[in-house]
Amino acid sequence: MSSTPVSETEGGVAAVxxxxxxxxxxxxxxxxxxxxxxxxxxGFYKSTLLRLIRSLERASLVVRRGDGRYALGSYAHELGRRYEATYRLTEVLLPLLREMVGRGSESASFHVYHDSSSRICVLRVDSNHSTLDRIREGDLLPLNRGAAGRLITAFYGTGVAPSRDNVLALSMGERDPNCAAVACAVFGADNEFCGAISLSGPKERFSDAAIQNMNGMVVDAARSATEALGGRFPR
Incomplete structure (x- = not known):
């Protein structure tokens, strides 16, 4: 049985x-x-448990039931749901990004909301071209600039319904004066917005014909991803 009480002098790491x-x-x-x-x-004393459980209850990680027993709280279940959703997104999206690159597209990425001013690139497959735009998984990018950012702003938490007219975006030199991108929104169960698939690269390669071709690829990929995730992509 642990005999050392958790106190402020013990340090945050031990308490965590x-x-x-x-x-x-x-x-x-x-x-x-x-x-x-x-x-x-x-192996903890009951007094130690009660002290820590109070904090866990405030965070909704643990809940005390009416019969005095303890169970996981609502936030623990939310974390599990988000964890499962993240790996489901990777399982569904990564093959689609690789397929587009394999067909000669620009670099393929998937972006999601990060905070009120930024989005984050969570998946990235570089194109086979000799020159690329410089984006890596984990990069934070402006929410108010770029094709993917525009879609995230339009759909994340807004309740806007997807239609054929609003799921596709093009940016030419918004985030970087030398780069361009096309992007398409992806939706999941209950048509909850998940994020945006984008194809991006040097602006000089974004001719009208190239944009039209990439628009078709990114829409097809977003439709496949949405249907695999249980959403309804606009026809």
């Missing part, structure tokens, strides 16, 4: 480790768990 151990112990149970059983599972 113990809190995560509590969440992990609860998650391993098929049914809600009593405080006594949680103490046995973690």
């Amino acid at each position: 480790d113990r809190a995560l151990a509590i969440v992990g112990a609860i998650a391993q149970q098929a049914e809600p768990i009593t405080l006594a059983d949680l103490s046995r599972a973690t």
